[in-house]
Amino acid sequence: MRIRTMTTADLGFADTLCSIAGWNHTLDDWRRFLALEPTGCFTAENAGGAAGVATTTTYGNKVAWTGMLLVHPNARGQGIGTALLNHCLEWLRHRNVTCIKLDATPEGQSLYEKLGFRTEWPLARWERTVVPAGLHAESAASETESCECLQPARNPDAVRSMLDRIEEFDTKAFGVSRRKVLASMLAAAEFAAWLPPRADAEPQGYGLLRRGSRSYYIGPAVASPSTGRSVINQLVRAASGRPLYWDIPDAQTEVIALAESLGFRRQRPYLRMHLGENIAPGRPSLQLGIADPAIG
Ligand SMILES: CC(C)(COP(=O)(O)OP(=O)(O)OC[C@H]1O[C@@H](n2cnc3c(N)ncnc32)[C@H](O)[C@@H]1OP(=O)(O)O)[C@@H](O)C(=O)NCCC(=O)NCCS
Structure with a gap:
């Protein structure tokens, strides 16, 4: 498995993952994520080709978001989701971002807590x-x-x-x-x-x-x-x-x-969570x- 920078050629695959997961995003939303952070959106590949995606969005270097973590159902349970998330966190740390945030589903909460994320506030x-x-x-x-x-x-x-x-x-x-x-x-x-x-x-x-x-x-x-x-x-x-x-x-x-x-x-x-001081x-x-x- 390898993780590389997402390109516009991956957006159709990313959009398909959203449909499979039942999310509300559109292809235009994907174009926006990539346009906002052209080197901070990622695609994971395994032997079968593209298998998962994740995005980051920076707001200067005080705050950044990571999201759109999606792995194809055929490729789940092999560590791809965790690897993508860690890749996003590493990329943001290299940009000296102080506080990384995300909006977690309840299923993701314990994983994020293990990585050091703390709850900021709940939403629905x-x-x-x-x-x-x-x-x-x-x-x-x-x-x-x-x-x-x-x-x-x-x-x-x-x-x-x-x-x-x-x-x-x-x-x-x-x-x-x-x-x-x-x-x-x-x-x-x-x-x-x-x-x-x-x-x-x-x-x-x-x-x-x-x-x-x-x-x-x-x-x-x-x-x-x-x-x-x-x-x-x-x-x-x-x-x-x-x-x-x-x-x-x-x-x-x-x-x-x-x-x-x-x-x-x-x-x-959902749970809004943050890693690093909430400055x-x-x-x-x-x-x-x-x-x-x-x-x-
Ligand atoms: C969540 C998801 C990205 C995990 O991908 P994956 O490649 O299967 O993840 P891993 O193999 O690294 O996961 C190992 C474990 O952590 C869990 N996990 C990893 N990342 C997760 C996340 N962001 N949210 C919830 N659970 C996660 C997996 O469910 C798995 O749990 P288990 O071992 O108890 O079964 C994938 O199931 C998916 O695309 N789900 C639909 C979209 C979604 O819910 N995204 C997360 C939104 S916060």
């Missing part, structure tokens, strides 16, 4: 498959007027100005700047909402609605729970009744109550929805 995937009768009209009518909204594909010029306005606010919440990730996600987003609409006012919140292979996805979404309500209502409305996923920190009880009132159900838990924790209380378990 929430899912809405069916729109409860009467709910859609209700959210349409309430608290939506204070947001500014954008369909990025129809208005690429507005994307940069939104990015300029939300970057500093987002950095407060996330802990480090993730401008390159936000720029890429925003440009490809189906819909974006933020507030207040006035360009000269302090940003108070924003959220994105993005396509997935199985379901639309709400996130990242950053705001205080009270001001975030109108952002979330806009995103849910924009989804027009299509299935939705939303990854919400467990501590956001007010947001979870909103999700439940909009018809979301808890699907599965840029940000303000989790402002994170109403993460961007992606693979990159934070």
Whole structure:
């Protein structure tokens, strides 16, 4: 078995592994991972060819993420997953990253603990498959007027100005700047909402609605729970009744109550974990929805 740098030729295989695992990522998400970290995404090969993949995403050298760890079912149980993960950690250490983070499934928790990862906070995937009768009209009518909204594909010029306005606010919440990730996600987003609409006012919140292979996805979404309500209502409305996923920190009880009132159900838990001193924790209380378990 050998591990090498991923290339664009591997993206079809990587996308197939996601489908097998039932994950929500798309080929465009894979293109993004590779574009963000061209030498930090990896493919494992055994005698039969490509067998597994994993990614890293750095935010300067303070914080980095590792994710998208997937091994083909035919090649599991032979140490490939562990080797890929160790390869990612080694690559990040060579870049002098202080704190490595990941969002673990419960099955992965003990493995990560053995490697020294510590729990930062729990979160969960929430899912809405069916729109409860009467709910859609209700959210349409309430608290939506204070947001500014954008369909990025129809208005690429507005994307940069939104990015300029939300970057500093987002950095407060996330802990480090993730401008390159936000720029890429925003440009490809189906819909974006933020507030207040006035360009000269302090940003108070924003959220994105993005396509997935199985379901639309709400996130990242950053705001205080009270001001975030109108952002979330806009995103849910924009989804027009299509299935939705939303990854919400467990501590956001007010947001979870909103999700439940909009018809979301808890699907599965994750655990945000970190290795190395958590030097840029940000303000989790402002994170109403993460961007992606693979990159934070
Ligand atoms: C998890 C996964 C990557 C492990 O790959 P693998 O090549 O079989 O891993 P290894 O052979 O190195 O694993 C050895 C052990 O650690 C476990 N393991 C390794 N990495 C793991 C991880 N990231 N999450 C959960 N379990 C993991 C394996 O299940 C196995 O456990 P066992 O010996 O008790 O059966 C693979 O099962 C997979 O692709 N699963 C679907 C996607 C997924 O859940 N990814 C992890 C998200 S956190």
